[in-house]
Each structure stands twice: as C-alpha cells, then as structure tokens.
Amino acid sequence: MVKLLRKTHTVLYYGAVLFFFVLAYPILRYFTFRPSKYYNQIVFLRKWISLLACWLVGIRFKVTFEATIDWTKPYVICPNHTSILDITAINYVCNQPFSFMGKIELLDNPVTNIFFKSIDIAVDRKSNISAFRSFKRAHQLVKEGRTVVIFPEGKIDDEYPPQLHEFKSGSFRIAVENQVQIIPVVLQDAWKILWDDGLKKGSRPGVIHITVLAPIDTQNLSTEASNQLQIGVYHKMKTYWDIYNDH
Structure with a gap:
C-alpha cells in the first residue's frame, strides 16, 4: 500500500510539472527565440514551474544559511545530487538568475x-570534446557576471541509500580561474522525498x-x-x- 501511494504521488508530481510547463510554454517559447535578451525571464519561469509543482503535491523546502549571501555577485554554486528535486531546491535557494550544468x-x-x-548547459561526460565545450560555456557565463550551478559529484549515483561521493574538479577550476566565490549547498534529505527520478522508489510529501x-x-x-x-x-x-544521513 505504501509503495502504491508513493508511486501515485510521483505520477501526480510529474503531472503537476507538465501542467505548469504547458501553461507557461507559449511565453517561454517566445523568450527562447532570444535567450540572451530574455535570460532573466526564462530563469523566472523555470523557477516557478518547478516550485508550483512541488507546492501542489506537498513538497516544501527549509533553508539554513551559514552566512548572509550577497546575491548581487556571481558565484559557482556546488550542491550535492541525489534527486531531480535538487534542481527545484536550487531554484528555491538562489535569489538571482543562474544557469545549470x-x-x-x-x-x-x-x-x-x-x-x-x-x-542551461548540457554536458556529455563520456565525451572529452563535449565536456570541454560545456565548461568553456560555463567560463563564458561567469565572465559575463552570471552564476553557474554545477553538481560536483557529476551525477546521481545508482547507490541507495545515497552517499556523498567524491567531487570532480571542473566547478572548482572555474571558480579559481575566474576568481569568483564558491557556495557549497548541502541538500540534506531530498532523496528521502524523491530519490533519483522517483521511478524506482516513488515519492511523498514532506520537507527538504x-x-x-x-x-x-x-x-x-x-x-x-x-x-x-x-x-x-x-x-x-x-x-x-x-x-541527516547517518546510515
């Protein structure tokens, strides 16, 4: 019964995402014809599509800041990665326009x-050429004063329950070479709400x-x-x- 409820919640979550995406699609499509001009507007719609979908199915976020963040400056943001909800979590946290890798x-x-x-920036980590082009694009965005979000683990691992895996170097090299600050973000328990894409374990309402x-x-x-x-x-x-994750 619990498994069925979790699977049903996942279907409802994906349905909510699709619902709000379809509502926003006409204006979003218009903006993407000129992404450099409408960058902020595209980020705004991405944020609210994801947040409204979570709100509709009872997923909430609670944030603790170790220090005050000056959101007028660009950063390289480095979150851990265990769930597709990590994207929404960063949308919730980050109070400025940014690009995901x-x-x-x-x-x-x-x-x-x-x-x-x-x-955003798509990267094929199996291809050195793709990785080079993607990180070159990230460098360019940072130089333009944009914030870039890079998951330093590189992917959601197949292991369950998840661990914090060894980091890759790319995000740190971008920050150092461009002399911008890094903001580490610990997404403590998103996997307990929805692990990976939710297709194996389902999901549930709750607080991340x-x-x-x-x-x-x-x-x-x-x-x-x-x-x-x-x-x-x-x-x-x-x-x-x-x-939060003492296994």
Missing part, C-alpha cells in the same frame, strides 16, 4: 529540453532541508590550489550531510 540526457526531456537549449554554507573566496588562489579547495569543500559538505 546538467547531463546531456536532459535534452531528451520535453520539459528540460527548452532550458538546456537556451540558458537545505544548508547553504558560507561563500568561499578564491581570490589569489592558483589553479593548482583548486585541488585542495575541492577536497576541503567535500569534507565540509560531508560534515553537514552526515547530520
């Missing part, structure tokens, strides 16, 4: 496709707890120092992750 398969999704063809750590300065750091930064951010995020 995500897996190339999101281009095949009828909802996410329109965003990854306009404001988010911890936004203090921005980390990268001024005067060398490219070589990004490796130590990467390790340090991982261990700090794991400290907070373990609070």
